[in-house]
Amino acid sequence: MQVNENLVKSIIANKIGVSENEITNATKLVADLGADSLDVVEISMALEREYNVTLSEDETAKVVTVGDIIAAINSHLN
């Protein structure tokens, strides 16, 4: 099973208040989208609940891009 990348981007867009069209896997959550630490944790929380996985604090702290969080979730699904 792999995450639905469009769903991930939709969740991120909704949490941060940006258009999904602005988001690619290379998009940086903080530098490009203006996310703060709460946004990153809330995105992590939403994805953990969606996929029934738990990311460690270390994994969450290392997330820089959208692709990073997709990879982190995928690593728990495989």
Next chain:
Amino acid sequence: MNREEIKQILPHREPMLLVDEMTIDENHVAHAQYHVTGEEFFLKGHFPNEPIVPGVIQCEIMAQSCALLMKDDLAGKLTLYTAINNVRFKNLLHPGDTAEIEAKLTYRKLNIYVCEAKLSVGGKLCAMGELSFALIPDTRENK
């Protein structure tokens, strides 16, 4: 835990200390109480001749009960709201009422804590919601 013991944990002070008693049960759920005396500053203008505890104050009462759940992490820290989600107000809170708060920690990551809380009077639900907090270093000089 009584009010004096609560002051050893929470940085809040009168007139914004809004928890009188608190216990944490074996499931790590906080059960707190706050008695509305009628002398609170926020009742004087909300509303003249019809005092009702404002919804934002009900959120603060719930928030302080939630903060007590983090007591083991609170030393040298302040709790600040980061989000208030899905809050609903069902019934009014009046002078003479004793608010009973139930709060539980539902998620924690890095310095962010997410709690669910309910505020009731005599078993009748007044407010409920999901409250998020960040713990930040307490850099005040005169604590």
